[in-house]
Amino acid sequence: MFAWRRTAVRKRVVVNLADKAFSGVLWAKRGPLLVLRDAELLEPGRSPHRMDGEVVIERHRIEFTQVLSAGGGG
Secondary structure (H helix, E strand, C coil), X not given: CCHHHHHHCCCEEEXXXXXXXXXXXXXXXXXXXXXXXXXXXXXXXXCCEECCCCEEEEHHHCCEEEECCCCCCC
């Protein structure tokens, strides 16, 4: 088990995929899935787009995840 998975839950993160990213609160990890709440879709050359409900991301698609500091965020 990776320690970041325990410490990052309920914190604001940026989840980077190959072609886009999501910013939000890492709400849960359910097997191969991460669940974000209060999320925004981030795409190159576009303004952030607020997402309704929860965003579910398959972990195998994730390039890397950034855990934002308490003073940072979106």
